[in-house]
Amino acid sequence: MRVTMTILTGLMMVLTAHSEIVTALRPAIREAAAKNGVDPVLMEAIIRYESANATSSAARRKNNLAGIMGSRGQRRYESKEACVEDLAQLLAKYRAKGRVTLVQISRAYCSSHQKWVSRVSSTMASIRNGKWGEYK
Numbered sequence: 001m002r003v004t005m006t007i008l009t010g011l012m013m014v015l016t017a018h019s020e021i022v023t024a025l026r027p028a029i030r031e032a033a034a035k036n037g038v039d040p041v042l043m044e045a046i047i048r049y050e051s052a053n054a055t056s057s058a059a060r061r062k063n064n065l066a067g068i069m070g071s072r073g074q075r076r077y078e079s080k081e082a083c084v085e086d087l088a089q090l091l092a093k094y095r096a097k098g099r100v101t102l103v104q105i106s107r108a109y110c111s112s113h114q115k116w117v118s119r120v121s122s123t124m125a126s127i128r129n130g131k132w133g134e135y136k
Contacts, residue, residue: 021054021080022047022065023132028081032088038095041135042102043087045123046109048132049116054080067110 022044029047033040050067051059058064063077066087077083091105099105102121106113127135 020132022051025065025080025084026135028084029088032085036088036092038088038091041124041127042120043084043091044127045120046087047084048127049119049123 025047026040026044029043030040032038033043046067047054047065050056051065054060054065056067058067058074059080062074063080063083064074065080065083068075068083068086068090075083075086077086094100094105094108099108102117103113106116106120110116126132
């Protein structure tokens with residue numbers, strides 16, 4: 001029982017540390033969102049959902065926090081901030097084409113539309129409710 005508790009405690013510490021990576025990116029998210037005219041909470045929600053709070057393989061190995069695909073699979077970025085900027089530009093392109101709701105964005109962004117919309121929407125609510133600290 002004690003070993004199980006220690007493992008669970010360690011796992012929770014790792015997951016908390018990774019979610020803090022995303023929280024630490026908020027200035028970059030806000031800057032990219034403002035520059036491209038997109039919602040920073042939407043950006044953070046996509047990042048948190050797509051990368052499982054920066055724990056996914058693509059987030060760790062490719063700095064791809066948003067599950068952004070290229071012609072050869074998931075894109076690789078020099079930094080997490082570069083991925084944030086790319087996500088903002090992609091969302092701005094969607095907006096320019098009239099894709100402004102989560103449903104409209106999901107049709108271009110992913111294959112599991114309904115699940116994605118539900119999860120991103122839920123994550124946006126969690127961000128606004130302060131789950132990962134006050135959103136400034």
